[in-house]
Structures are given as structure tokens and as C-alpha cells.
Amino acid sequence: MDSRRESNGKKKGESNRKNGNRYLAWAFIEAANFCVRYSTKAKQFYLKKSRATNPIVARKALAHKLSRACYWIMKRGVLFDEDLLFK
Template identity: 50%
Template sequence: MAKQQKRKGKGNSKNGNKYLSWAFAEAAEYARRYNDQARTIYNRKSSKATASVAYAALAHKLARAAYYIMRDNVEFDGNKLFA
């Protein structure tokens, strides 16, 4: 019986079209640069994986936050996002 493989790399396909995905990637860079909580998330992820994986994870986290903000019509709360 074959060992089951993990499926990786599917999360960022949900960041919308290529322009929206690019915008979230740019937002991830600015978040990493200017937000201490985002920098902590990025550093933790980049210590276990490559820098590009860490950027993609942070961008996807921001994309999910944007979706729920628009869906629920609530204000952004960084403590919820990076907790």
C-alpha cells in the first residue's frame, strides 16, 4: 500500500485573480515591513520554509482576512488576524 502524500501549495490559488493575488503579495511585504505581528508570523514561517513560502503564507492570511471583513462587514482587527 502506498504512503499518502501531503498536498501543499493550494492555499494561494484562492487569492482571487492574478492582479488581486499580486496586490495581496505586495500587502504582505508592507505588512512584514511595518507590522510587528506580521513580521513575527513571517519569521516563524521562514525559519521552517523558504522566504517565498513565508511570503505566500502571509499573503494568503491577508486574503482570508479581507474576505471575512467584506463578508461580515466588520472592521479589521490585527489581533484576530495574527493571534
């Protein structure tokens, strides 16, 4: 199916296929893999999420959580707090 949007016969936009940085997304997925392996709280979050959804979606959710944590760490200049991330 074509993703082209038109209004009054004029082209208004296309799909959102180039959204995000694929290399940064890969890096956060790798971080999520290590986090599941070495952190008990992250593993609990992952297992709970994977029971409700697809395991790949659960890993992406954990990667998203880590990316938000990195943003706030850089913005505020604070140390990483695992308890705050998984409360």
C-alpha cells in the same frame, strides 16, 4: 510531461494552470510586503514561517492570511483586527 487525463480513450481534463487571478495575487503579495515592514505581529509570523520553509512560501502564506481576512471583513462588515488575525 503531458498533463492530459484520459479515461476509456477520451479526454477528461488538463492541468490547473489558469487557477486564480494573477493580479489579485500580486496585490496581496504587495500587501504582505507592507505588512511585514510595518506590523510587528506580521513580521513575527513571517520570520517564524520563513525559518520553517522558503521565505517566498512564507510571504505567500502571509498574503493568504491577509486575503482570508479581507474576505471576512467584506462578508461581515467589521473592522480589521490584527490580534484576531495573528492569534
